[in-house]
Amino acid sequence: SQQGEEDPQALSIQEGENATMNCSYKTSINNLQWYRQNSGRGLVHLILIRSNEREKHSGRLRVTLDTSKKSSSLLITASRAADTASYFCATDAGGKLIFGQGTELSVKP
């Protein structure tokens, strides 16, 4: 079962534009995490937001969490070609981390 589902599945933008990805989940959570994966590699942790937080920033990343709607969004500002990757949200579900299907982001120079 997939706890989190990302939207859109794929996103193509020009360098310098902002990219927004959304994640919806089904059950109550303690926190929600976002990860990045370059093709053929392992995932790298980007940011964690706790259930009692509504917004968090890290560099060019901005994450929001709406627990009433069971959704989160990841905003990458001023995107670069190097941001091209797949992005996944992950939620804890009874002691295990469950990942969504991911958003494939392509940033064209």
Added chain:
Amino acid sequence: DGGITQSPKYLFRKEGQNVTLSCEQNLNHDAMYWYRQDPGQGLRLIYYSQIVNDFQKGDIAEGYSVSREKKESFPLTVTSAQKNPTAFYLCASHQTGTNEKLFFGSGTQLSVL
């Protein structure tokens, strides 16, 4: 890849053969995970272990087995019962506390000959 080592990077399995994927961590983390990723898809949880000598099935455990005899090691065996094993396998260890996150290995691509 943050202290998680997966080997081999590529693995080929013949029909009816069991193969074992290695995962070692030097981060002193208690919990470790195995995920399967099919092309263009998300990660699906196979098995996880929250402490040595204990592990639980994930969402797609059928055809797989694990052991956790040492804190540093969490090998995954893909058995002959797994009829569609071709996938990218990812191992992770779990850092808990205020800076909670998963550290992933670089993955093993398993293909069927």
